[in-house]
Amino acid sequence: MSAYPHRHLLGIEPxxxxxxxxxxxxxxxLREVLDRPIKKVPTxxxxxVVNLFYEPSTRTRSSFEVxxxxxxxxxxxxxxxxxxxxxxxxxxxTVKNLEAMNPDMVVIRHASSGAPHFLARxxxxxxxxxGDGAHEHPTQALLDALTLRQKKGRLKGLRVAxxxxxxxxxxARSNVWLLSKMGAEVVxxxxxxxxxxxxxxxxxxxxxxxxxxxxxxAIMMLRIQTERMTGAYFPSTREFHVRFGLTxxxxxxxxxxxxxxxxxxxxxxxxxxxxxxDGPASVILDQxxxxxxxxxxxxxxxxxxxxxx
Amino acid sequence: xxxxxGFQPRQELMDAERLGRTLARMAHExxxxxxxxxxxxxxxxRSRGVPLARRLATLVGQASxxxxxxxALDITLYRDDLTTIAAQPVMKGTDVAFPINGSTVVLVDxxxxxxxxxxxxxxxxxxxxxxxxxxxxxxxxxxHREFPICADYAGSVIATSRDEIxxxxxxEEDGEDRVVLLEREAGRPKxxxxxxxxxxxxxxxxxxxx
Numbered sequence: 120m121s122a123y124p125h126r127h128l129l130g131i132e133p134x135x136x137x138x139x140x141x142x143x144x145x146x147x148x149l150r151e152v153l154d155r156p157i158k159k160v161p162t163x164x165x166x167x168v169v170n171l172f173y174e175p176s177t178r179t180r181s182s183f184e185v186x187x188x189x190x191x192x193x194x195x196x197x198x199x200x201x202x203x204x205x206x207x208x209x210x211x212x213t214v215k216n217l218e219a220m221n222p223d224m225v226v227i228r229h230a231s232s233g234a235p236h237f238l239a240r241x242x243x244x245x246x247x248x249x250g251d252g253a254h255e256h257p258t259q260a261l262l263d264a265l266t267l268r269q270k271k272g273r274l275k276g277l278r279v280a281x282x283x284x285x286x287x288x289x290x291a292r293s294n295v296w297l298l299s300k301m302g303a304e305v306v307x308x309x310x311x312x313x314x315x316x317x318x319x320x321x322x323x324x325x326x327x328x329x330x331x332x333x334x335x336x337a338i339m340m341l342r343i344q345t346e347r348m349t350g351a352y353f354p355s356t357r358e359f360h361v362r363f364g365l366t367x368x369x370x371x372x373x374x375x376x377x378x379x380x381x382x383x384x385x386x387x388x389x390x391x392x393x394x395x396x397d398g399p400a401s402v403i404l405d406q407x408x409x410x411x412x413x414x415x416x417x418x419x420x421x422x423x424x425x426x427x428x
Numbered sequence: 429x430x431x432x433x434g435f436q437p438r439q440e441l442m443d444a445e446r447l448g449r450t451l452a453r454m455a456h457e458x459x460x461x462x463x464x465x466x467x468x469x470x471x472x473x474r475s476r477g478v479p480l481a482r483r484l485a486t487l488v489g490q491a492s493x494x495x496x497x498x499x500a501l502d503i504t505l506y507r508d509d510l511t512t513i514a515a516q517p518v519m520k521g522t523d524v525a526f527p528i529n530g531s532t533v534v535l536v537d538x539x540x541x542x543x544x545x546x547x548x549x550x551x552x553x554x555x556x557x558x559x560x561x562x563x564x565x566x567x568x569x570x571x572h573r574e575f576p577i578c579a580d581y582a583g584s585v586i587a588t589s590r591d592e593i594x595x596x597x598x599x600e601e602d603g604e605d606r607v608v609l610l611e612r613e614a615g616r617p618k619x620x621x622x623x624x625x626x627x628x629x630x631x632x633x634x635x636x637x638x
Contacts, residue, residue, distance in 0.1 A: 122518070148519025157555045160505035
């Protein structure tokens with residue numbers, strides 16, 4: 120039995136703790152590869168990966184591309200904005216056509232929740248979800264967990280505050296699933312307008328950031344996603360910062376050795392103050408390195424094994 | 429120590445004392461061939477090549493007065509059968525924390541069999557630099573090479589059949605020093621002799637083939 124017995128990575132929700140553990144352990148095992156004089160291993164030679172991005176992305180897409188290059192997979196990246204999607208081609212047609220070129224994996228980011236699951240039902244390739252709507256962003260949650268585990272030595276029992284635009288955040292959803300499966304204690308904080316209804320079934324909710332930060336081992340700040348906002352969720356970014364922004368003063372409510380994470384891109388001066396983002400507790404750049412490792416681990420676990428996987 | 433599923437011990441090839449003497453003799457040969465020790469380094473292939481490399485380095489150090497450096501190679505990422513094995517092996521990481529350019533690297537593994545592990549180790553090693561020379565030291569050479577590779581130092585050379593496994597046990601990994609020849613339990617289907625199609629050949633799936 121393989122350590123990671125699935126053909127795809129569609130989300131964190133269907134995974135068991137042992138599968139999450141396997142991905143994190145593999146990522147740790149790969150860490151030294153990035154420190155080598157020649158940062159390339161032949162592991163996935165001859166494998167082809169298509170990165171299909173229907174939404175803008177810097178970190179996630181470049182991170183997948185670096186991971187593919189380090190493991191010697193051949194990859195091509197398609198940005199929807201510069202492709203036939205603009206001519207009205209459907210998602211399924213695009214992917215069926217790409218599949219005719221025989222890729223081993225499709226990494227997809229899409230504005231609609233469930234797009235990767237739809238592809239997994241219709242395609243032969245392994246599908247990796249690189250963010251689907253407001254649903255899940257599994258590799259982000261995995262890299263956050265890898266960063267927490269690297270710095271704290273464990274996930275179990277950590278108190279983690281997730282603060283910001285939870286309503287539109289796939290990062291928040293994946294992280295809530297992952298952290299609670301691994302035994303961490305999660306508290307969610309947002310203005311009531313940015314808190315999805317029913318979320319309190321997954322984790323405790325507060326509307327006061329001071330309460331959320333009390334005794335926290337880690338603070339995950341989320342980006343205010345203005346591009347997804349169809350109405351007026353809060354009066355102004357300035358008021359949001361005053362009520363919910365992470366300032367140095369508020370950080371002092373957390374534990375002294377608190378870690379501050381942000382999935383990027385940051386809105387400095389809105390959800391996070393610059394002094395905090397660049398301060399000693401910030402592990403935002405460690406997250407980026409760990410992102411490459413987690414994606415290498417996912418590529419290795421999905422493409423490295425044989426038919427039985 | 430539990431044996432791999434479907435196998436049972438047939439014969440003890442080395443006990444702790446003989447294993448110790450064998451390593452001492454190998455260390456002696458290495459010192460003899462490299463009287464100027466300055467640029468010598470040992471690199472063990474995970475997992476059991478690493479403690480063997482450490483022991484050889486210590487023995488060579490005692491004989492010559494200067495202990496060579498020791499590194500570890502995890503060849504998982506360089507295997508040529510990743511797509512034919514069912515489950516990926518757990519990665520333990522490579523650790524070569526010294527420059528190898530121009531030095532003499534003695535690659536150390538417990539058992540030399542098909543030569544595929546050594547091929548992978550050579551590929552990985554030269555990604556770390558350009559050693560002046562690479563030599564190969566193995567505790568047991570059991571034959572059945574599939575590549576043009578041979579050992580510079582072999583602790584013992586034995587004839588085996590492809591149905592057997594040479595299991596090296598080391599204090600550091602297994603709690604005892606011993607080398608045992610394992611055979612298939614009665615009633616288990618025998619493998620075909622000679623070159624079989626790769627997929628059809630049953631391998632101990634999650635580990636290097638011994």
